[in-house]
Amino acid sequence: MKSNNNAINRDKAELAQSLASESILSNSREQKLEAFGKLLDVIDNLREKCPWDSVQTNESMRPNTIEEAMELAEALLGDDNNTIKKELGDVLLHVLLYARIGEEKGVYDIAEVCDALRQKLIYRHPHIYGNDKVSGVKELLEHWEVIKMKEKGGNKTVLSGVPSTLPSLIKAERVQEKAANVGFDWEKKEDVWDKVKEELAEVETEMKAGNEANIEKEFGDLFFALVNAARLYGVRPDNALEKTNLKFIARFNHVEKRAKEQGKRLNEMTLAEMDELWDEAKLLKLGE
DSSP, X not given: OHHHHHHHHHHHHHHHHHHHHHHHHXXXXXXXXXXXXXXXXXXXXXXXXXXXXXXXXXXXXXXXXXXXXXXXXXXXXXXXXXXHHHHHHHHHHHHHHHHHHHHHHTSOOHHHHHXXXXXXXXXXXXXHHSSOOOSSHHXXXXXXXXXXXXXXXXXXXTTTTSOTTSOHHHHHHHHHHHHHHTTOSOSSGGXXXXXXXXXXXXXXXXXXXXXXXXXXXXXXXXXXHHXXXXXXXXXXXXXXXXXHHHHHHHHHHHHHHHHHHTTOOGGXXXXXXXXXXXXXXXXXXXXX
């Protein structure tokens, strides 16, 4: 009986610990609003008293915003929750500062930003807030592009919503997604491989002809076809390439480190010697 009571007490302690953990991770609506209000107070205070924050403009902050967005993107890829939380905070800081600048100009404040976003989300989700019915994600995305073109100040054409400043790889994926959402897509995803092979053959043809201008053009067509293939098979091209970048960097850093341990310089080593160190890195699964 005593051992049974011990087991019950242990279960109760584990349950209490679990509930305590959940309460830490699940703040109430009131706690979230309070935290947001306190943050707004800090932003207002910094804007009024800090020599740096008080002189920032939309233009001066823009490069830093891009940097913070890239740092968040890196954290998301690394799947480190503490880093993601930190970088989300840095991005939120920029959002709140831009909203405060807008308030100072008398054009908008954070409340209007939130209201505009809320209204847009409701308008774009008639299957939730209206009477529309959708059979699944494919039909939902088809409706999405039509809705965005109908809304006030919305996209005038299907592809006009793709920012011109997007990195080329992400831009290729986005224009393909948007075209697919209105039905301009392969009937069977397997058919895309014929296009990839066609573009690869055209690259090889132009390389043999030595036509540099056409080589660049055909490489672009090949990359575009590969992005299309990745999209059709549910792979985010930018994520896939960045993971390979990180893997290569980790393995090459290993090659360089091992070369130094051997008292050698990379530019003095043979390719065979470097390949041997590269194989070491692969066995160690560095970057994976």
